[in-house]
Structures are given as structure tokens and as C-alpha cells.
Amino acid sequence: MVSSLQVKRIGGLMLYCIIVAGILIVPFLIQSPYILHILILAGIYLILAQSLNLMLGYVGFLSLAQTAFFGIGAYTSAILAVTYRQPFWIGLILAIILPSLIAAVVGIPFLRLSRHSFVISTLGFLLICWLVARNWVEVTRGPLGIPGIPSPTLNLFDLVEVSFSSRASYYILMMTSVLIITLFLIKLVNSRIGRAFIAIREDEALAQSVGINTLKYKLIAFSISAGIAGVAGSLFAHYITFLDPTIFEFYNLEHVLVITLVGGSGTIGGPILGSVIFTILPEVLRVAKEYRLIVYGIILLSTVLLMPEGVGGRFKTYMHKRRLKGVYAK
Amino acid sequence: MSLLRTEGVVKKFYGLTAVDRVNLEINEGEIVGLIGPNGSGKTTLFDCITGFLKVDAGRVLFRDKDITNKMPYLIALLGISRTFQNARLFLKLTVEQNMMIAIQQHQRLSSLTALTERRKVKELEKEALERSDTLLKLVGLDRLSQEYAGNLSYGQRKLLSFAMALIPYPKLVLLDEPAAAVNPTMIEKTKDLIKQLNSKGLTFFIIEHNMEVIMNICDRVIVLNHGVKIAEGSPNKVRSDPKVIEAYLGE
Amino acid sequence: MSAETIFIQHLVNGLLLSGIYGLVAVGLTLIYGVLEIVNFAHGEFYMLGAYFTFIASAWLGLPYYLSIILAVVSSALIALLVERGAIRPIVERPFESKVLSTFAISMILANVVLLLFTATPQTVRTGIAGTLEFAGVFFSVERVVALLTGYLAFLALHFFLQKTRLGKAIRAVAQNREACYVVGIDLNKMARLTFTLGIGLAGLAGALIAPIFSIEPSMGQAVVLKAFAIVIVGGFGSVKGAALAALLVGLGESLVGGYVSATLKDGLSFLIIMLVLIIRPQGIFGRTTRVL
Numbered sequence: 001m002v003s004s005l006q007v008k009r010i011g012g013l014m015l016y017c018i019i020v021a022g023i024l025i026v027p028f029l030i031q032s033p034y035i036l037h038i039l040i041l042a043g044i045y046l047i048l049a050q051s052l053n054l055m056l057g058y059v060g061f062l063s064l065a066q067t068a069f070f071g072i073g074a075y076t077s078a079i080l081a082v083t084y085r086q087p088f089w090i091g092l093i094l095a096i097i098l099p100s101l102i103a104a105v106v107g108i109p110f111l112r113l114s115r116h117s118f119v120i121s122t123l124g125f126l127l128i129c130w131l132v133a134r135n136w137v138e139v140t141r142g143p144l145g146i147p148g149i150p151s152p153t154l155n156l157f158d159l160v161e162v163s164f165s166s167r168a169s170y171y172i173l174m175m176t177s178v179l180i181i182t183l184f185l186i187k188l189v190n191s192r193i194g195r196a197f198i199a200i201r202e203d204e205a206l207a208q209s210v211g212i213n214t215l216k217y218k219l220i221a222f223s224i225s226a227g228i229a230g231v232a233g234s235l236f237a238h239y240i241t242f243l244d245p246t247i248f249e250f251y252n253l254e255h256v257l258v259i260t261l262v263g264g265s266g267t268i269g270g271p272i273l274g275s276v277i278f279t280i281l282p283e284v285l286r287v288a289k290e291y292r293l294i295v296y297g298i299i300l301l302s303t304v305l306l307m308p309e310g311v312g313g314r315f316k317t318y319m320h321k322r323r324l325k326g327v328y329a330k
Numbered sequence: 331m332s333l334l335r336t337e338g339v340v341k342k343f344y345g346l347t348a349v350d351r352v353n354l355e356i357n358e359g360e361i362v363g364l365i366g367p368n369g370s371g372k373t374t375l376f377d378c379i380t381g382f383l384k385v386d387a388g389r390v391l392f393r394d395k396d397i398t399n400k401m402p403y404l405i406a407l408l409g410i411s412r413t414f415q416n417a418r419l420f421l422k423l424t425v426e427q428n429m430m431i432a433i434q435q436h437q438r439l440s441s442l443t444a445l446t447e448r449r450k451v452k453e454l455e456k457e458a459l460e461r462s463d464t465l466l467k468l469v470g471l472d473r474l475s476q477e478y479a480g481n482l483s484y485g486q487r488k489l490l491s492f493a494m495a496l497i498p499y500p501k502l503v504l505l506d507e508p509a510a511a512v513n514p515t516m517i518e519k520t521k522d523l524i525k526q527l528n529s530k531g532l533t534f535f536i537i538e539h540n541m542e543v544i545m546n547i548c549d550r551v552i553v554l555n556h557g558v559k560i561a562e563g564s565p566n567k568v569r570s571d572p573k574v575i576e577a578y579l580g581e
Numbered sequence: 582m583s584a585e586t587i588f589i590q591h592l593v594n595g596l597l598l599s600g601i602y603g604l605v606a607v608g609l610t611l612i613y614g615v616l617e618i619v620n621f622a623h624g625e626f627y628m629l630g631a632y633f634t635f636i637a638s639a640w641l642g643l644p645y646y647l648s649i650i651l652a653v654v655s656s657a658l659i660a661l662l663v664e665r666g667a668i669r670p671i672v673e674r675p676f677e678s679k680v681l682s683t684f685a686i687s688m689i690l691a692n693v694v695l696l697l698f699t700a701t702p703q704t705v706r707t708g709i710a711g712t713l714e715f716a717g718v719f720f721s722v723e724r725v726v727a728l729l730t731g732y733l734a735f736l737a738l739h740f741f742l743q744k745t746r747l748g749k750a751i752r753a754v755a756q757n758r759e760a761c762y763v764v765g766i767d768l769n770k771m772a773r774l775t776f777t778l779g780i781g782l783a784g785l786a787g788a789l790i791a792p793i794f795s796i797e798p799s800m801g802q803a804v805v806l807k808a809f810a811i812v813i814v815g816g817f818g819s820v821k822g823a824a825l826a827a828l829l830v831g832l833g834e835s836l837v838g839g840y841v842s843a844t845l846k847d848g849l850s851f852l853i854i855m856l857v858l859i860i861r862p863q864g865i866f867g868r869t870t871r872v873l
Contacts, residue, residue, distance in 0.1 A: 062677045109858055115676050116619060116817075117858060120809050124854040127806055131851070135844045192434050192451065199431045202420040205382065208402035209412055211435035211498055215401075250802070254688055261681060291696065297688030304682045305670055 023175050027168035036167040042279040043174040044236050047181055048252070049259040049271035051228035057265030058189055059221045060201030061115060064253060065106075065122035068129040069099035069226040071247040073233025075133065075140060078149045078243045088152030088238060095234035096227040103226030104219055111218040130248035145244030152238050170239055177235060181228055186268050188224070197221055201266075251293070258296045262303050264310025273312050332394075333358045333502055333533055334379070334410070339388035341371075341378050341557075348374040350557040351388065356502065361524065361534045363544040363565070366554035367577055372537045373415060375554065376504050380412050381405045392502070407435070411500035415507050415537075417487040421480035425471060425490060428479050429462035430455075432497040465493045469523065485516035492523065502533045509540040521547055545569070553577070589718050591839040592832070597724055597793075599831025600731030604786035605804055606811040606823045607738065608779030614755025614818030615775040616672060618679045622663075622687035624805030625694075626780045630656050630787025631796040632694055635705050645707035649730070649788040656784025657777050664776045672772065687801070695798040702795035710792075727789040734785055735824065742820060751775055755818045807834075810850035814857055 027036060048070055055063040076098050077091035110121045133140045140146070151165035152173065164173045188194055196217045199207040207214050237243050255278070263274020282292055307314060334356040341349040349371045356362050364372050377383040379390055381402040390398045397405055406412075420428050437454045466472040469489040474482065479490060488508055495503050508524075509517045517540070524534055524547055538544050544551060544565060551568045553561040555577040561568050568574055609623050630652045637648035667686055671678050711722045742748035754771045786804075790796075811830050815822025830850060838846035 056677065060677070062680055109855075113858060117813070119677075119680055120619065120813065121854060121858050124806065124809070124851045128848065128851045128855070131844070131848050195427070195431050195434065198423070199420060202422055203418055205402070206414070206418045206420065207431075208382075209380065209406055209414070210432035210494060211403050211406040212431075213401070213403050254684075257681065257684065291692075293692040294689055294696065297685045297692065300688065301667055301682060301685035304678050304685060305667065308674070308678055 020179060023179070024172060026175075027171045031168075033167045036171050038279055038283070040167070040171055040174050040239060042275050043171075043178045044232050044239070045256060045259055045278075046178055046271060046275040047232035047235070048229055048256050049263070049275060050181060050185055050268070051225040051232070052256055052260050053265050053268075053271050054185065054189075054197075054221055054225040054228070056260065057267065057270070058194065058197040058201060059218055060204075061111070061218065061222075062119050063122045063222070063225070064119060065103075065125045066225065066229045066256065067248060067253045068122075068126040069103060069229035070233040070236070070252065071129055071133065072099045072102060073230030074237040074243055074247055075146075075233075076230070077234035078146045078237040079139065081149055081238070082146055087155070088150070089154075091238075092152075092231065092234045095230040097230075099226040099230035099233075100223040103222045107219045107222040108215075111215060111222060126248060126253070130245055133245035133248060140245070143245060145242055147242050149237050149241045149243060151241070164238075174235060174239075177231060181231065182268060182272070185228075189268065193217065193220065254293065254296060254300075258300050260310075261300060262310055264312025264314070264316070266309070267312040267316050269315075270310050270312030274310070277311075332356065333392070334535070335391040335394075336375075336379065337389045337391070339375070339378055339390065340386045341374055341383055342386050348557050349378060349385075349554075352554070352557070352559050354552055354559065354562070356533060356535055358501075358533055359528070359531060360549050361528055361536065361547050363548035363551040364535060364537045364554065365539070365541075365544060365551060365568075370554040370577075371557035372554055373506055374557075376412060376506055376537065379405075380410060380504065403435075406498055409498065409501040410504065411495035411498055411502070412504040413488070413491045413495050413506055413508065415510075417484065417491045419479040419482075419487055419490055419494075422478065424476050424478055425466065425482070426459075426462055426475040428490060428494060429465065429475075429497070430458055432494045433458040433461055436498050461497075465496055468496075469493045470519070485512040488512055488520070489516070492520070496527070500532070502535065503527075505534060505536045505538075507537055507539065509538055509543045517543065541569075586718050587839070589716075590720075591835050593718075593720060593724070593728070595832035595835030596828075597728045597731070597831070598835055599828045600728055600735070601786045601790050602804070602807050602811055602831050603824055603827030604731060604734060604782045604789075606808040606815070606827050607735075607820055608782040609805075609808050610812045610815065610818055610820060610823045611751065611755065611775050612779040613812070615751060616668065616772050617676075618668065618672075618683060619676075619809075620779070621680060621683040621805065622690060623683075623779070623783055623808060624801030624803070625687045625690040626656050626660065626783040626801070627787040627790075627804050628694065628796070628798060628801035629659065629690065630784030631705070631791040631800065632698065632703075632787075633784070634788040634791040635703055635796060638705055638707060639703075645709055645726075645792070648705075648707075649785065652788035652791075653781050653784045656787070657781040660777045660780030661773070663780075664773050668776060669769070669772070691798055691801060698798065700798060702797045704795050705791040707792045721793075723792045727793060731786070731789055734782065738782070738820075747774070751778075752820075806854075807850040810853045813854055 026039070030036065048066060051069070052063065052066045055061050055066070073095035077088075077095040080086040080091040080094060081088065106125060110118055110125075113121060134142055136142070151163060151170070153164065154162040162169070164170045189197065196207070196212050199210070199212055200214050200217060204214055233247075236247075259274035259278050260271050261274075262277060263272065264270030285292065285295065303310065309317065332355045334354075336352055336354050338351045338353060339349055340347065340351055352375060364375070366372055374383065378385045381397070381400050381404070384399050388398070389396055392405075392408060392410060395408075397408065397410075420431065423431070434454070437458065462475070463472060466475055469492055471486060471489055471493065474486065479487065482490060492505070492508065495505075505524075508520050512520070521543060524536075528534060536544075536548070548565055550563065551561075551565050552559060553568055553571075553574050560573045560577060561571045563571075605623065605627050609620060612618055612620050612623070633652035633655045634648045637643045637651045638645060643651065663686055667682050671682050707723060709722050709726065712719045713722055713725055742752055750766050751771055751774065754766060754768065754775075787796075787800075794800075807830060811823055811826040814829065815824070815826035830853065834846050834849050837849055
């Protein structure tokens with residue numbers, strides 16, 4: 001006998017498989033390198049947006065350091081590949097570990113601060129990273145940047161070698177990473193740890209009074225979010241193949257804030273929605289970068305003023321109300 | 331046996347002394363009231379005991395163990411629960427989610443296992459739901475478990491925060507104005523609850539302005555004025571104390 | 582040049598920087614005190630002040646002193662608009678909303694100016710260029726004018742806050758918002774006034790710096806971090822603290838830049854932020870010592 005719950009579960013699994021297949025089949029249908037390029041960049045920004053979302057949307061702390069971890073991840077990966085000739089996979093792993101560790105270390109003083117001071121200290125941290133990237137010439141080559149970052153290759157026991165040098169193959173690599181991270185985050189925020197995050201977001205004092213070690217959970221969240229930003233950075237460096245200190249510029253930060261906020265922080269779907277919107281929108285608007293940032297600023301301001309929960313958040317509230325109606329109807 | 335003891339606790343804000351060398355003792359099984367005019371430092375004293383404020387001098391001892399300036403969550407885990415004056419809750423979450431957040435902190439499970447060991451987590455979640463249901467039934471909110479905490483009436487919010495305060499199997503519960511701005515029926519209910527739990531051995535320390543409640547349930551009353559303890563004793567004795575009358579009239 | 586002359590020049594430059602940073606930081610700290618907003622767009626108003634000066638002197642051909650007045654008034658007018666449209670609706674919102682709102686304003690302002698004037702640095706000519714000799718040390722007239730005007734503005738502000746009814750009301754709100762409901766101070770009015778005043782000071786700082794350094798759309802970002810550092814060191818909401826910390830940062834930058842290294846000079850304010858936050862981890866913003 002098949003219960004309705006099982007039907008639901010099987011249905012969900014099938015829907016999920018269809019989505020995955022749909023995403024992965026894109027490069028075989030669309031051969032336009034331009035569209036693939038846009039989608040790959042959208043994937044990178046989505047990962048970065050999710051890392052911001054974890055801090056802002058779930059723990060309630062606005063971290064401006066996410067693009068710093070993005071840059072640290074990118075530099076780690078690039079330096080290992082170019083200077084030390086290490087394979088992509090080692091760079092990727094270190095691009096996760098190093099930002100997480102740095103986040104854990106700087107997080108100890110930062111996360112003891114009030115939310116106000118936290119924002120400013122993360123901004124200060126971002127600018128220090130920028131300064132270091134420009135001035136630590138022996139390692140980062142300073143403003144000259146690091147050219148010739150190789151495309152990733154996957155070497156399976158010296159039998160098969162897969163290279164991700166084409167747009168289509170990089171797209172597959174990108175989307176696989178997006179899927180893994182999305183699934184991980186869904187699991188995380190719905191777990192008991194996620195519940196503690198939300199408690200801190202809603203009322204930190206109350207969270208303490210019910211026995212939550214808020215500093216510990218904030219540190220966990222900050223480290224994980226830094227690791228995720230590091231993944232985005234590594235994938236960015238190996239895709240663009242050139243890296244310079246401009247990665248720390250405000251453009252990335254602003255772009256990611258807009259994606260997260262407009263899509264809706266505090267939901268996993270929000271940033272996904274946001275990155276879809278902001279992948280399509282610039283193509284429709286077709287405007288210069290300067291105009292684009294003005295438009296983004298206006299969109300961000302309107303979102304904060306008129307719809308602080310974002311498009312995704314609004315949808316979630318609507319769904320909950322419907323579900324609640326169902327509960328009472330029974 | 332003394333459960334909670336403060337020794338010369340001092341708390342200053344900008345040179346203003348909010349709590350001034352307060353010594354007090356609360357014994358196991360008692361219901362102790364804490365009264366005093368507005369701004370006399372009652373909530374500040376609660377904050378000092380529960381670690382929400384760092385004291386400037388003095389010690390706080392719980393079961394003869396020094397808990398001065400420990401982090402609030404540690405104090406909560408040691409067995410001192412509290413409610414807040416304005417019935418703080420996770421307003422955007424449901425009643426049940428509020429309870430679950432609190433309950434899971436008292437189930438031993440490392441953060442890593444929480445992600446990996448599915449079966450163990452499932453078991454604990456089931457336990458937690460049962461406990462949540464029991465406690466919600468106790469305060470009479472079980473039918474509202476799926477409602478958002480933000481949609482509850484003020485009295486219901488106080489009951490929910492009461493229920494949450496009971497979660498860590500506390501030895502001592504600090505209640506900050508449980509009867510303020512609550513309708514008479516709800517006040518009766520709260521009083522009954524406190525008495526019922528007290529008869530099972532739970533100790534209470536209660537800030538309250540409603541004298542009727544204080545007279546009715548407290549074994550002993552402590553009076554603060556300008557951060558100084560000015561009187562202590564049975565409710566009737568304190569009520570007729572000239573110093574107390576003066577403090578209230580001078581308000 | 583002798584070592585003493587160089588030292589004196591660094592000192593005077595440091596005092597000039599202190600004055601400029603001080604004007605920006607005092608506005609920031611007042612706005613935080615009264616509105617509980619960390620204004621991320623504050624640096625952009627400083628930048629606007631400089632560009633208004635440029636417009637007034639290069640396009641309209643106004644004399645320098647009129648350009649300054651025009652720059653201050655124009656920035657204050659824009660501040661009024663921004664306060665109405667983007668600050669007042671969110672005053673009661675959580676802190677993050679306020680930050681994001683001012684961040685959005687900063688994005689809009691910086692990029693509008695970038696669009697209109699491009700990223701190419703511009704120079705402002707004042708017609709008062711020249712040098713003054715004082716005890717064997719030469720100073721440019723523009724620097725001396727900026728230095729004196731900046732400190733004069735500071736004195737005026739001090740007088741306004743200490744002696745006038747309005748100024749006292751602003752200080753009262755910054756110290757204790759709750760009490761103001763009781764005393765009957767109109768918080769909305771105070772918020773509008775403080776925001777405009779704070780922005781006006783930033784505009785003035787921009788106008789004073791315009792003829793000394795070249796101006797560019799990103800100049801606001803550089804200065805706002807220094808202002809944050811000053812405000813963190815001085816204690817948020819404290820005017821006196823900000824003034825003293827500005828002196829420290831301005832002189833520190835000038836001397837470190839002159840004798841140690843230019844990189845360290847750029848990084849000095851960030852290092853100060855980090856250091857203060859680590860030494861005083863309970864949070865410099867905190868008005869009480871509440872743990873949470």
C-alpha cells in the first residue's frame with residue numbers, strides 16, 4: 001500500500017530530478033557562449049548571495065565581509081594553481097578551509113559586538129583585504145594581478161582526464177556546485193542548528209535565556225558562510241582566469257546585496273529568485289555599468305522601503321497563511 | 331537550604347547606581363516577591379542574576395556555586411530560568427517552534443551529529459514535540475500550537491513565555507511582572523500555576539506590582555528602593571513597614 | 582628643507598586632515614545619536630560637497646567663498662530630500678534595514694556623479710592660490726583657509742550644541758531618546774534637523790578639501806571609513822569624543838604617511854577600528870554595558 005505521504009515524497013523526488021536534469025541539460029540545448037557565460041556568472045553570484053543570506057537572513061547579522069571571503073577564496077585558489085602548480089581540487093578545498101578559518105578567528109571579536117559594530121567591522125575587514133591584495137605584491141602581484149589561472153581539470157586515477165575549459169563544461173561544474181550548496185543549506189537551515197540561527201535572528205537575548213550559546217552558533221554560521229563564499233571565489237578565479245584586487249571592490253558587494261535583498265533573505269529560494277531576476281534584468285535593460293548600479297541602488301532602496309521581506313519572503317508568508325487555513329479547516 | 335544568594339551586588343549606569351550592595355537569599359521551595367517603586371532596580375537585579383548585565387561588584391551564588399557574570403545561556407542551562415517584562419517571544423515563529431527552540435537546547439546532542447545522525451535526531455524531535463505538548467497543555471495553549479506567537483494576546487504571550495521558562499527543568503524561575511496588563515481570569519490562572527508548580531518543589535522569585543498577587547502567593551517579600559534593599563519579610567510585615575510606605579508615597 | 586620644516590608641514594597637514602575628518606565624523610556621530618542610523622552614505626555627501634564646489638567655481642564662475650556656501654546649502658537640501666524619502670520611513674525598522682537603506686543611497690549618489698563627471702579626477706581652482714610664509718615655513722593659502730574655516734565651523738557647532746535651546750535638545754536626544762518623550766521634544770523635527778546639519782557639515786568638509794586634493798566620485802568611500810574609525814574610537818553619539826579622535830587620526834595619518842609608509846597610512850584607520858574593537862569587545866556603540 002502506498003500512503004499519500006509516500007506519493008508526496010516520490011513526487012517531490014521526481015520534481016527534484018526533473019529540475020536537476022533541466023538545469024544540466026541547458027548547455028546541450030543552448031550553444032550560445034554568451035548565454036552560458038551569463039549563466040555561469042549568475043551561478044557564482046548565487047553562491048555568494050547564499051553565503052550572505054545565511055548570515056543576514058538566518059542569523060540576522062549583516063556581514064559586509066562576504067565579498068572579502070570571496071576574494072580570499074579566489075586568491076587562495078589562484079595562487080595555488082599559478083605559483084604552486086597545484087590541481088584545481090586542492091585549491092578549491094583550501095579556498096573553503098582558509099576563509100572558514102579566518103572567519104572563525106576574526107569572528108570571535110566581531111561577533112561579540114553589537115549588530116551595529118559588526119557591520120562596520122566587517123566593512124573594515126573587507127577594506128583591509130583590499131589593501132593587502134594591492135600591497136602584498138610578493139604574493140598577490142598587487143594591482144598587476146594574476147594572469148593565466150588554468151581551467152580546472154579532473155583526473156580520475158590517471159585513466160580519464162576531464163577538462164572544464166569549455167563554457168558548456170564549466171557550466172556543468174558551476175551548476176553542480178550550486179546544487180550541492182543549495183541542498184546543504186536547505187538541510188542546514190531546517191536542522192536543529194538552523195533553528196538556533198533563527199532564534200538568534202529573532203531575539204538574541206531571548207535565545208540566550210532559553211540556553212542557546214549564541215556566540216557558538218554565530219561562529220558556526222560565519223565560518224560556513226565564509227567557506228561558501230570561498231567556493232564562489234575559487235570558481236570565479238578559475239573561470240575568469242585572471243585575478244586582481246578589484247575583486248574586493250564594492251561592485252561585487254552591491255550586486256550580491258541586491259540579489260539577496262530583492263529575492264528575499266531568510267529563505268533559500270529568495271536568492272535563487274533574486275539571481276534569476278538580476279540575470280535577466282540587465283539583459284533586458286541593456287545599459288551601461290554606471291546606469292546599472294544606479295538602477296540597482298534604486299531597486300535596493302525601494303525593496304528596503306516597500307518590501308523588506310523581498311519577493312521570496314512575501315511568497316513564503318502567503319504560503320504559510322494558506323497552510324494555516326488548512327490546519328484550522330481540519 | 332539556600333538556592334540563590336547575592337552578596338553585595340552593585341550595578342552602575344553612567345555613575346548612577348541602579349543596584350546598590352544588595353544581599354539576598356532565596357531558599358529552596360519558596361515563592362519570594364520582589365517589589366519596589368518604578369525604577370528601583372528590580373529588573374536590573376534580575377538581569378544581574380541571569381547574566382544579562384555584568385555586575386560592577388559583588389557575587390551571585392547559585393547552589394553555593396559562583397555564577398557571577400557568567401554568560402546568560404550558561405546560567406539558563408544551570409537551572410535558573412527567567413521571563414522578560416514584556417513577554418519576549420520569537421514573534422515570527424509559531425508557538426510550537428518557540429517551544430522546540432528552547433527544548434532542543436536541553437537535549438544533549440552535538441552540532442555535528444545534528445546534521446549527520448538522522449535517526450537520533452528524529453527520536454529527539456519526537457521527544458521534544460511531546461514535551462512541548464505537555465507544557466502547552468499545562469498553560470492551556472495546546473490548541474494554539476500552530477499559531478504565530480505574534481498573533482497571541484498579551485496574556486497568552488505571558489503564558490507561553492512562562493511555559494518556555496519551564497523547559498530547562500529549572501530549579502529557580504524568575505518571573506518579571508507575570509500579572510501586569512493581564513486580565514483577571516488570566517491572573518488567577520497564573521497564580522494557580524505558580525502554586526501548583528511550587529507544590530512540586532519549584533522555587534519562584536517574582537517581580538510584581540499587583541499587590542493582591544504578592545500577598546496571595548508569596549512566602550516572603552523583598553523591597554527595593556533606589557537600588558537598595560529597604561525591607562524584607564512576610565507580606566503582611568512588609569506592607570506595614572513605614573520605610574516601604576514612605577518609598578511608595580514618595581514616588 | 583630642514584627636518585623641522587618638514588615636521589611642521591606634516592603637523593599642519595595633519596591638523597588640516599583632522600579638521601576635515603572631524604567635520605565628517607561629527608555629523609556621523611550626531612546622526613547616529615539622534616536617529617540610531619549608521620549613515621553609510623555620509624561619505625557621498627562629502628563628495629557631493631566637493632562637486633558642488635567644482636560646479637560653482639568652474640561652471641558658474643562664482644568666487645570661492647560663495648562656492649562653499651552654495652555647496653553646503655545644496656548638500657543640506659539634498660539631505661532634506663533624502664531624510665524625507667528614505668530615512669523617515671525606516672526610523673523604527675531594524676538596524677539592518679537602516680544600513681541597507683543608506684547603502685542604497687550611497688550607491689545611487691556615487692554612481693550618478695560617476696555618470697555625470699566620469700571617474701577622471703577634477704581640480705577646483707579657487708582664485709586664492711598662493712603661498713604664505715610663516716616662521717620660515719611655506720603654506721598654501723588654500724590649506725590655511727581650509728584649516729581655519731574647518732576649525733571655525735567646529736567652534737560654531739560647539740557653541741550651537743552647548744548654548745542654544747535647539748542644540749541642547751539635540752544633545753538630549755542623542756543621550757537619551759526615551760526621556761525625550763517625557764520632556765516633550767519633537768523627535769521627528771530633531772531627526773530632520775540633525776540629519777540636515779550632519780550632512781551640511783560633510784558638505785562643508787568636501788567644499789574645503791576640493792581645492793587641495795583632486796576630486797573624484799569615489800572620494801566619499803575613502804573618507805567614510807576614516808569617519809567610522811573616528812566615531813568608534815570617540816564613542817558613538819559623542820561629539821567631544823569624535824573631535825578628539827579626529828585629531829588623533831588626522832595627525833596620525835599625516836605623520837605615519839610622512840615618516841613610515843604610505844600603505845600604513847591608508848590602512849591606519851582600519852587598524853584602529855580593529856584594535857579598538859578587540860580591546861573593547863563589549864562594543865563601542867553600546868550605551869549601557871548590557872551583554873545583549
